Amino acid sequence: xxxxxxxxxxxxxxxxxxxxxxxxxxxxxxxxxxxxxxxxxxxxxxxxxxxxxxxxxxxxxxxxxxxxxxxxxxxxxxxxxxxxxxxxxxxxxxxxxxxxxxxxxxxxxxxxxxxxxxxxxxxxxxxxxxxxxxxxxxxxxxxxxxxxxxxxxxxxxxxxxxxxxxxxxxxxxxxxxxxxxxxxxxxxxxxxxxxxxxxxxxxxxxxxxxxxxxxxxxxxxxxxxxxxxxxxxxxxxxxxxxxxxxxxxxxxxxxxxxxxxxxxxxxxxxxxxxxxxxxxxxxxxxxxxxxxxxxxxxxxxxxxxxxxxxxxxxxxxxxxxxxxxxxxxxxxxxxxxxxxxxxxxxxxxxxxxxxxxxxxxxxxxxxxxxxxxxxxxxxxxxxxxxxxxxxxxxxxxxxxxxxxxxxxxxxxxxxxxxxxxxxxxxxxxxxxxxxxxxxxxxxxxxxxxxxxxxxxxxxxxxxxxxxxxxxxxxxxxxxxxxxxxxxxxxxxxxxxxxxxxxxxxxxxxxxxxxxxxxxxxxxxxxxxxxxxxxxxxxxxxxxxxxxxxxxxxxxxxxxxxxxxxxxxxxxxxxxxxxxxxxxxxxxxxxxxxxxxxxxxxxxxxxxxxxxxxxxxxxxxxxxxxxxxxxxxxxxxxxxxxxxxxxxxxxxxxxxxxxxxxxxxxxxxxxxxxxxxxxxxxxxxxxxxx
Amino acid sequence: xxxxxxxxxxxxxxxxxxxxxxxxxxxxxxxxxxxxxxxxxxxxxxxxxxxxxxxxxxxxxxxxxxxxxxxxxxxxxxxxxxxxxxxxxxxxxxxxxxxxxxxxxxxxxxxxxxxxxxxxxxxxxxxxxxxxxxxxxxxxxxxxxxxxxxxxxxxxxxxxxxxxxxxxxxxxxxxxxx
Numbered sequence: 001x002x003x004x005x006x007x008x009x010x011x012x013x014x015x016x017x018x019x020x021x022x023x024x025x026x027x028x029x030x031x032x033x034x035x036x037x038x039x040x041x042x043x044x045x046x047x048x049x050x051x052x053x054x055x056x057x058x059x060x061x062x063x064x065x066x067x068x069x070x071x072x073x074x075x076x077x078x079x080x081x082x083x084x085x086x087x088x089x090x091x092x093x094x095x096x097x098x099x100x101x102x103x104x105x106x107x108x109x110x111x112x113x114x115x116x117x118x119x120x121x122x123x124x125x126x127x128x129x130x131x132x133x134x135x136x137x138x139x140x141x142x143x144x145x146x147x148x149x150x151x152x153x154x155x156x157x158x159x160x161x162x163x164x165x166x167x168x169x170x171x172x173x174x175x176x177x178x179x180x181x182x183x184x185x186x187x188x189x190x191x192x193x194x195x196x197x198x199x200x201x202x203x204x205x206x207x208x209x210x211x212x213x214x215x216x217x218x219x220x221x222x223x224x225x226x227x228x229x230x231x232x233x234x235x236x237x238x239x240x241x242x243x244x245x246x247x248x249x250x251x252x253x254x255x256x257x258x259x260x261x262x263x264x265x266x267x268x269x270x271x272x273x274x275x276x277x278x279x280x281x282x283x284x285x286x287x288x289x290x291x292x293x294x295x296x297x298x299x300x301x302x303x304x305x306x307x308x309x310x311x312x313x314x315x316x317x318x319x320x321x322x323x324x325x326x327x328x329x330x331x332x333x334x335x336x337x338x339x340x341x342x343x344x345x346x347x348x349x350x351x352x353x354x355x356x357x358x359x360x361x362x363x364x365x366x367x368x369x370x371x372x373x374x375x376x377x378x379x380x381x382x383x384x385x386x387x388x389x390x391x392x393x394x395x396x397x398x399x400x401x402x403x404x405x406x407x408x409x410x411x412x413x414x415x416x417x418x419x420x421x422x423x424x425x426x427x428x429x430x431x432x433x434x435x436x437x438x439x440x441x442x443x444x445x446x447x448x449x450x451x452x453x454x455x456x457x458x459x460x461x462x463x464x465x466x467x468x469x470x471x472x473x474x475x476x477x478x479x480x481x482x483x484x485x486x487x488x489x490x491x492x493x494x495x496x497x498x499x500x501x502x503x504x505x506x507x508x509x510x511x512x513x514x515x516x517x518x519x520x521x522x523x524x525x526x527x528x529x530x531x532x533x534x535x536x537x538x539x540x541x542x543x544x545x546x547x548x549x550x551x552x553x554x555x556x557x558x559x560x561x562x563x564x565x566x567x568x569x570x571x572x573x574x575x576x577x578x579x580x581x582x583x584x585x586x587x588x589x590x591x592x593x594x595x596x597x598x599x600x601x602x603x604x605x606x607x608x609x610x611x612x613x614x615x616x617x618x619x620x621x622x623x624x625x626x627x628x629x630x631x632x633x634x635x636x637x638x639x640x641x642x643x644x645x646x647x648x649x650x651x652x653x654x655x656x657x658x659x660x661x662x663x664x665x666x667x668x669x670x671x672x673x674x675x676x677x678x679x680x681x682x683x684x685x686x687x688x689x
Numbered sequence: 690x691x692x693x694x695x696x697x698x699x700x701x702x703x704x705x706x707x708x709x710x711x712x713x714x715x716x717x718x719x720x721x722x723x724x725x726x727x728x729x730x731x732x733x734x735x736x737x738x739x740x741x742x743x744x745x746x747x748x749x750x751x752x753x754x755x756x757x758x759x760x761x762x763x764x765x766x767x768x769x770x771x772x773x774x775x776x777x778x779x780x781x782x783x784x785x786x787x788x789x790x791x792x793x794x795x796x797x798x799x800x801x802x803x804x805x806x807x808x809x810x811x812x813x814x815x816x817x818x819x820x821x822x823x824x825x826x827x828x829x830x831x832x833x834x835x836x837x838x839x840x841x842x843x844x845x846x847x848x849x850x851x852x853x854x855x856x857x858x859x860x861x862x863x864x865x866x867x
């Protein structure tokens with residue numbers, strides 16, 4: 001965008017438009033002939049990846065907003081109906097939720113690239129600051145987005161983070177009330193978060209335009225940190241950077257697809273599958289993984305206001321980076337000391353992230369304080385000091401020289417950094433699994449027919465499980481997200497439409513009011529949902545000694561346990577997602593007549609080996625011979641537990657089979673396409689090297 | 690830039706094949722990816738389920754009376770026609786009607802007194818009022834369309850007769866609409 005373009009269209013229509021609004025010239029000069037350093041490595045593809053992620057989040061978000069209801073009483077259910085009823089709703093929801101994680105994953109790599117290669121240095125300071133602004137907007141957007149499903153973590157995360165503002169002296173409480181629109185997080189809060197969550201991505205898009213503009217003024221940095229001098233140093237953006245970015249994007253999409261189709265809940269918290277309850281705080285309130293380092297720093301400071309100041313400062317300090325690190329050499333490739341401190345900083349960041357998911361007790365607190373100090377020391381002590389005392393290695397004369405000098409060393413730094421990032425990423429992702437650190441015994445891992453990439457539901461188990469639910473569990477537990485028509489859906493128990501209708505008609509459903517103004521009962525229809533045994537929560541509690549039997553529709557996704565290190569790393573590769581079913585199955589079989597010596601169970605509770613705290617209000621629900629199966633399966637507790645758990649996995653995720661099937665198709669396509677893109681990229685770049 | 694020799698111009702090279710293959714794969718992938726984004730706007734499973742057929746009991750409707758029920762969001766008139774209304778409907782020359790259709794084609798055989806029509810004016814969508822107008826049928830107050838006792842358009846701007854929804858008699862006193 002420096003000066004008039006040299007783009008001369010031949011087509012008369014193009015000429016006509018170009019004279020009135022030179023948009024084609026702008027695109028031509030910015031993205032076609034734009035001179036790009038020819039020595040860029042794959043860390044430079046993340047700008048394009050981020051643009052794609054912003055577009056995808058906006059697209060999936062706008063579509064989700066067509067079906068979502070931003071009201072505290074209806075939000076959770078509307079998200080479930082997107083997942084269950086909207087065509088491909090499960091896919092859109094998974095794309096958007098995992099997309100947020102992928103967006104942050106890409107932005108962290110993009111930022112660390114900037115740190116390592118000195119992309120914030122003169123004349124790119126404004127570019128860098130615009131980037132920090134984008135990052136802050138992303139954090140706000142992500143925070144508000146997470147509140148929208150109105151699960152337990154949504155509500156309590158919103159409560160904790162909005163309460164941060166009460167640390168501000170004098171005005172704090174008024175500011176918090178203003179944010180809430182009430183006396184606590186509630187419906188007004190949810191409504192305004194929805195509005196702002198819809199708005200901010202477009203603000204981000206605007207700042208991204210400024211960001212790319214600032215980039216094009218200075219030109220891109222490159223791994224050598226040496227500015228382009230001659231034409232030999234650069235290649236035209238199209239086709240070279242375009243194709244390389246596309247290839248990088250394809251590889252990124254493979255990772256994205258892995259999460260969408262096979263591990264949709266790996267990065268999330270199972271507590272968010274429980275409806276928000278202002279009266280019950282979850283045992284461990286943990287933000288999403290991308291906020292964990294800052295959460296750790298916040299909790300490290302014993303003073304409320306100081307903690308808030310430290311947390312915000314840890315992000316704002318990035319703005320001052322160009323003036324803290326004044327070394328003349330841009331790229332850490334040629335700064336041996338700075339390079340090592342960079343990697344130490346990366347490890348500090350990852351460890352802070354890990355700590356953010358641990359309970360703030362004992363050694364975790366001390367470690368948090370030390371690491372917070374290290375984080376700030378990197379910016380305030382190490383970098384300014386190195387600017388003065390470090391002896392950098394000589395930089396190449398030009399980019400062209402840098403490209404020619406490359407022998408095999410090009411790949412080596414990539415490999416070591418990839419390994420470092422994989423370990424870091426795995427620790428990060430797994431740390432969210434550690435939030436429920438229990439000293440309790442973990443439920444045994446069972447074999448489930450639905451586990452793994454080719455898993456499917458055992459129809460027989462689903463039908464037997466339905467029978468167990470109907471004859472045993474439905475006395476106290478509702479199943480309100482399942483409609484009778486779902487029993488005939490593909491990927492389910494496999495009943496016909498007529499059978500589902502007959503099943504429904506056995507139930508009495510309350511309907512009305514009729515023309516006399518009275519409620520009446522009628523036989524169930526396929527469109528009706530399973531009725532709950534109690535008219536409301538209070539009645540349920542009164543009938544069960546004060547305890548509320550939870551609705552079972554989502555129970556296998558709403559429960560989890562810590563897998564521990566290094567299991568949670570392997571889980572990512574083996575696609576282990578069966579914590580919930582293992583837990584439910586264990587609870588059902590974990591009742592014992594007598595608690596072990598030394599353990600006392602209060603009156604009205606029962607001892608269960610796997611229930612956290614061991615005292616559960618539900619009496620042993622299953623006994624041998626309780627339910628007879630038509631197909632001759634054994635009438636044992638183990639069989640009942642297994643079958644009803646399989647059934648409840650289906651009620652929690654009716655479209656699992658479709659998800660895995662589509663996932664296989666997407667993966668085959670993406671692998672083939674990535675291969676094609678790789679060879680295309682190689683061909684396009686063949687002349688350039 | 691790309692140098693094309695005479696032979697390259699004549700025979701598609703391996704490079705061209707690669708580019709074409711990649712381009713085609715991208716196009717196919719693009720369309721396949723786009724489909725869920727379009728399909729999600731179609732009615733979802735709960736809307737389809739809510740639009741399932743309904744049963745209506747005809748016993749409470751006396752001769753000369755009508756009721757209005759809703760099915761798939763549309764108002765449906767169920768009219769118990771008098772002998773006079775049926776005769777009036779059948780005595781018209783069918784070919785003279787703006788939208789020719791015999792009364793027999795619009796009701797079920799053996800249940801001639803029951804008229805079941807969707808109560809949406811075929812002009813611009815208002816709900817016509819029953820037992821109004823010159824033809825002992827329906828009158829639409831928005832722009833003055835007049836329908837007869839078989840729900841057929843007789844005068845006014847509406848182009849077509851009131852549509853008959855799919856329905857059948859499950860017994861003499863009960864119909865299932867849809």
